[in-house]
Amino acid sequence: MKITELETPALLIDLDIMERNLNSMAAYTKAHGLRLRPHTKTHKTPALARRQMELGAVGITVAKVGEAEVMVSSSPNELLVAYPVIGGKKLHRLMDVAKHTNLTVSLDSVEAAQGLSDAAAGAGVTVGVLVEIDAGMGRVGVTPGPQVIALAKAIDRMPNLEFRGIAFYPGHIKLMDDAGHAALARVDDLLSSVISDLKTAGFAVPIVSGGSTPTMHHLHEVPHMNEARPGTYIFNDRNTIASGACKLEDCAASILLTVVSTAVPGQMIIDGGSKTFSSDGVGGGATGFGHLVEAPEAVFEKMNEEHGYVKLKGVSKGFKIGDRVRMIPNHVCVAVNLHERIYGVRGDEVEETWKVEARGKLQ
Amino acid sequence: MKITELETPALLIDLDIMERNLNSMAAYTKAHGLRLRPHTKTHKTPALARRQMELGAVGITVAKVGEAEVMVSSSPNELLVAYPVIGGKKLHRLMDVAKHTNLTVSLDSVEAAQGLSDAAAGAGVTVGVLVEIDAGMGRVGVTPGPQVIALAKAIDRMPNLEFRGIAFYPGHIKLMDDAGHAALARVDDLLSSVISDLKTAGFAVPIVSGGSTPTMHHLHEVPHMNEARPGTYIFNDRNTIASGACKLEDCAASILLTVVSTAVPGQMIIDGGSKTFSSDGVGGGATGFGHLVEAPEAVFEKMNEEHGYVKLKGVSKGFKIGDRVRMIPNHVCVAVNLHERIYGVRGDEVEETWKVEARGKLQ
Numbered sequence: 001m002k003i004t005e006l007e008t009p010a011l012l013i014d015l016d017i018m019e020r021n022l023n024s025m026a027a028y029t030k031a032h033g034l035r036l037r038p039h040t041k042t043h044k045t046p047a048l049a050r051r052q053m054e055l056g057a058v059g060i061t062v063a064k065v066g067e068a069e070v071m072v073s074s075s076p077n078e079l080l081v082a083y084p085v086i087g088g089k090k091l092h093r094l095m096d097v098a099k100h101t102n103l104t105v106s107l108d109s110v111e112a113a114q115g116l117s118d119a120a121a122g123a124g125v126t127v128g129v130l131v132e133i134d135a136g137m138g139r140v141g142v143t144p145g146p147q148v149i150a151l152a153k154a155i156d157r158m159p160n161l162e163f164r165g166i167a168f169y170p171g172h173i174k175l176m177d178d179a180g181h182a183a184l185a186r187v188d189d190l191l192s193s194v195i196s197d198l199k200t201a202g203f204a205v206p207i208v209s210g211g212s213t214p215t216m217h218h219l220h221e222v223p224h225m226n227e228a229r230p231g232t233y234i235f236n237d238r239n240t241i242a243s244g245a246c247k248l249e250d251c252a253a254s255i256l257l258t259v260v261s262t263a264v265p266g267q268m269i270i271d272g273g274s275k276t277f278s279s280d281g282v283g284g285g286a287t288g289f290g291h292l293v294e295a296p297e298a299v300f301e302k303m304n305e306e307h308g309y310v311k312l313k314g315v316s317k318g319f320k321i322g323d324r325v326r327m328i329p330n331h332v333c334v335a336v337n338l339h340e341r342i343y344g345v346r347g348d349e350v351e352e353t354w355k356v357e358a359r360g361k362l363q
Numbered sequence: 364m365k366i367t368e369l370e371t372p373a374l375l376i377d378l379d380i381m382e383r384n385l386n387s388m389a390a391y392t393k394a395h396g397l398r399l400r401p402h403t404k405t406h407k408t409p410a411l412a413r414r415q416m417e418l419g420a421v422g423i424t425v426a427k428v429g430e431a432e433v434m435v436s437s438s439p440n441e442l443l444v445a446y447p448v449i450g451g452k453k454l455h456r457l458m459d460v461a462k463h464t465n466l467t468v469s470l471d472s473v474e475a476a477q478g479l480s481d482a483a484a485g486a487g488v489t490v491g492v493l494v495e496i497d498a499g500m501g502r503v504g505v506t507p508g509p510q511v512i513a514l515a516k517a518i519d520r521m522p523n524l525e526f527r528g529i530a531f532y533p534g535h536i537k538l539m540d541d542a543g544h545a546a547l548a549r550v551d552d553l554l555s556s557v558i559s560d561l562k563t564a565g566f567a568v569p570i571v572s573g574g575s576t577p578t579m580h581h582l583h584e585v586p587h588m589n590e591a592r593p594g595t596y597i598f599n600d601r602n603t604i605a606s607g608a609c610k611l612e613d614c615a616a617s618i619l620l621t622v623v624s625t626a627v628p629g630q631m632i633i634d635g636g637s638k639t640f641s642s643d644g645v646g647g648g649a650t651g652f653g654h655l656v657e658a659p660e661a662v663f664e665k666m667n668e669e670h671g672y673v674k675l676k677g678v679s680k681g682f683k684i685g686d687r688v689r690m691i692p693n694h695v696c697v698a699v700n701l702h703e704r705i706y707g708v709r710g711d712e713v714e715e716t717w718k719v720e721a722r723g724k725l726q
Contacts, residue, residue: 007452007726041668063669083669084623086634086685089370108626111684132626139670140624140632171667260447261503263471263495269503271449275700276725279642304534305404305696306426306446307502321474322449333668337638337701340723360703360723362639363370 001350003256003343008324009272010256011339015346017252018234025216025233026055032220037061037080037209039231040071042333044358045342048234049074059102061229065090066361068097080130080209081105082167082229084112084140090363091115095123104128104207106167108142113155120160128164129155130207133194135168135187144194149201156203165207166194168225174214176244176284184221191224214243237332238291242284254293254326255335257308259319268310268319270327273303277327278334290327295319300327364713366706371621371687372635374702378709380615381597388579388596389418395583400424400443400572402594403434405696407721408705411597412437422465424592428453429724431460443493443572444468445530445592447475447503453726454478458486467491469530469572471505476518483523491527492518493570496557498531498550507557512564519566528570529557531588537577539607539647547584554587577606600695601654605647617656617689618698620671622682631673631682633690636666640690641697653690658682663690 003012029036038052039061049060049071059078062068068081084107085094097103098120105127107113113129120127131151134141142148148166155163168191173183187210195205209227211219216230232239235253236246255276261269277289288300292310295317302309308327312319319325329335336342337359344352366375392399401415402424412423412434422441425431431444447470448457460466461483468490470476476492483490494514497504505511511529518526531554536546550573558568572590574582579593595602598616599609618639624632640652651663655673658680665672671690675682682688692698699705700722707715 005452007450009725083634084684086621086623087370089368108624109684112623115685134626138627138630139667139672140626142626258449260449260475261471263497263503263505264501267501271446272725274641274643274697275723278637279644279697280637281642304502305700309502321447321472322478334637334642337668338723339725360638360701362372362635362702 002348003345003350004348006256006343006350008256008258009276011336011342012254012256012326013235013342013344014252014254015344015351017250018344021233021236021250021252022051022055025230028217029228030056033226034219035227037078037227037229038234039082039229040067040358042231042234042336043342044336044356045354046071046074046357047354052234064361064363065094065097066363067358068094070358070361072097072100076101078102079104080229084108086112086115091119095119095125098123098125098127102128104130104164106130106132108132108140108151110151110154113151113158113161117158117161126160126162128162130165130167130209131155131163132167135170135190135210136183137169137172139169139171141168144190148194149197152198152201152203163203165205165209166191168210169212170210170215171212173212174243175218181218181221184215184218188222188224191222195224213240214245216245232333235332238282238286238328238330242282242286248291251328253332253335254328255290257325257327259321259323259325262319262321266311266313268312270308270310270325271306272327273305273307275305276335276338277303277308277329278331278338279303280331280334282330290329293326293328365711366619366708366713367711369619369706369713371619372639373619374699374705375617375619375689376598376705376707377615377617378707378714380613381707384596384599384613384615385414385418388593391580392591393419396589397582398590400441400590400592401597402445402592403430403721405594405597405699406705407699407719408717409434409437409720410717415597427724427726428457428460429726430721431457433721433724435460435463439464441465442467443592447471449475449478454482458482458488461486461488461490465491467493467527469493469495471495471503471514473514473517476514476521476524480521480524489523489525491525493528493530493572494518494526495530498533498553498573499546500532500535502532502534504531507553511557512560515561515564515566526566528568528572529554531573532575533573533578534575536575537606538581544581544584547578547581551585551587554585558587576603577608579608595696598695601645601649601691601693605645605649611654614691616695616698617691618653620688620690622684622686622688625682625684629674629676631675633671633673633688634669635690636668636670638668639698639701640666640692641694641701642666643694643697645693653692656689656691
């Protein structure tokens with residue numbers, strides 16, 4: 001099938017770029033002795049998780065139990081749920097997942113650990129646990145110090161749980177200048193101290209898992225971590241560019257759209273808005289809701305649910321109703337979550353059609 | 364089933380409030396002689412479209428062909444696609460819809476009309492057309508004046524199309540003060556002039572269709588319109604409150620969430636973020652991403668995809684891991700689009716479970 005045969009809006013993935021991104025991250029983590037456990041929240045697609053596994057990932061990462069259920073067949077040896085699972089029904093479902101893979105869950109409370117232990121004991125399975133520590137982002141995670149040891153000890157005492165190490169997410173660190181690199185060095189100091197305390201308390205710490213999109217090519221600056229969980233790298237987006245972690249030519253995802261109205265002078269309306277892109281903005285001094293491939297100087301200024309407003313002031317190229325254009329989104333993970341299918345393209349050809357099977361798995 | 368048995372995040376609809384909203388709009392439009400043609404973008408659920416039809420709606424409104432396909436069985440007598448349909452495959456699908464209802468499409472260009480005519484002629488059906496006029500919002504719509512007459516004449520000449528009137532969307536008008544009401548009066552003047560010009564040119568104008576959420580209880584201030592297309596009124600949300608068009612007690616939709624982390628002092632993390640709510644903000648001086656029913660003074664300050672950050676400074680009520688809370692969203696239409704199911708609740712009981720069948724229908 002040709003791209004011209006697709007209906008719009010359609011989410012396209014340039015397969016050449018995606019494969020380059022996958023190979024590059026596999027090579028980077030291998031070169032630095034990091035286990036690679038990609039977060040599948042970006043693509044939500046088992047076939048793409050399998051591509052990551054074929055390229056040397058040790059396992060995959062998900063956030064929600066519903067994603068684990070979809071993804072487990074792609075990752076039979078290792079599956080990390082990087083989110084505390086709270087609530088009986090969810091834990092019951094998670095135990096079914098645990099019967100088909102080596103499951104690890106990251107969490108930051110005795111309550112979450114207790115629920116997991118009860119469920120694991122009930123199902124007769126053993127579940128690994130990473131203690132989530134707060135490396136400065138202030139979202140989730142135990143503050144480094146005695147609380148980490150206390151939680152590790154509590155986990156150690158609970159039936160059917162196995163303490164496997166620590167997890168962190170340095171989502172607050174941007175690497176645009178020296179301050180960012182210094183912050184990354186402080187994270188390493190923090191990890192060093194936590195690992196040392198845990199070892200003193202008698203724990204082995206086989207897994208030290210972390211990473212974020214802006215830091216994804218600088219994880220070797222955190223030598224105490226041994227496992228990376230990048231997500232966005234497979235496709236990249238305008239926010240990845242804004243964080244300095246990739247360039248425009250590394251963005252594999254674009255949305256194919258049709259011009260549906262040019263009635264208002266100096267503007268065209270495209271057939272995708274917040275229901276197609278999400279309303280997520282962009283950082284790093286960039287503006288607008290996307291990068292128009294056919295005319296980068298155009299400004300994707302505003303959205304309603306089904307309407308994208310593209311301002312054409314100073315744009316030399318003309319657009320008419322029925323023209324098709326491509327827009328690189330600000331935040332590809334939330335855009336993927338809005339699409340039923342992903343089209344893998346090479347040149348003008350649609351080579352692959354994937355259903356986004358873990359789309360909208362909120363629970 | 365009890366609400367306590369639901370997994371979270373879950374989208375709850377208070378049926379008492381929803382029914383009051385439906386009845387109130389039915390009564391308002393009836394009292395003012397307005398045909399009611401609700402936009403189903405808010406609920407995306409055929410069973411709720413049928414409720415609207417039972418309460419006297421003449422038909423329903425959708426934006427995309429994929430929504431029309433899902434909704435057509437709920438509205439066999441009248442269906443309005445309030446969006447220009449551009450592209451051969453979509454038009455072909457739309458003609459299948461036209462075989463099962465009396466279809467009308469609003470559009471603002473000769474190109475869109477020509478495509479529709481060609482498709483209708485090919486399928487042997489007649490399709491009604493409303494000319495979309497720009498009432499000041501600057502999104503889509505022909506600028507009032509000779510262009511409206513020119514487009515009506517072009518439509519009139521095209522086979523298998525039937526000119527049925529005009530449509531407009533005054534989404535730019537807020538009714539917080541006299542200026543808003545004056546703007547609404549200007550819209551009526553505009554309609555009067557367009558209708559008069561059309562009649563002079565020999566056209567009957569049976570349908571004058573418009574309305575927006577902020578103006579929904581003031582459409583009688585636009586006496587030249589005869590059809591209202593409200594959407595959000597069935598559920599309402601924080602933006603409806605911000606626009607002055609409803610009060611907190613009119614909001615039927617809330618999202619049920621679980622507290623999953625309290626590791627960071629003064630904050631709790633709930634298990635829904637931008638993948639559950641969308642990133643849409645709120646207007647009218649309000650802040651945050653939702654209204655926490657259990658503690659309205661709490662601030663839902665920040666979101667990642669799966670994490671909601673709720674600041675608890677100055678909040679007297681304590682929350683612990685595993686607690687369940689309800690949050691009224693900023694923009695319910697985009698939130699509904701993120702959920703697989705809607706739960707209709709009354710008191711503590713889940714009375715209805717609806718699949719959001721037109722969710723994610725982008726095409």
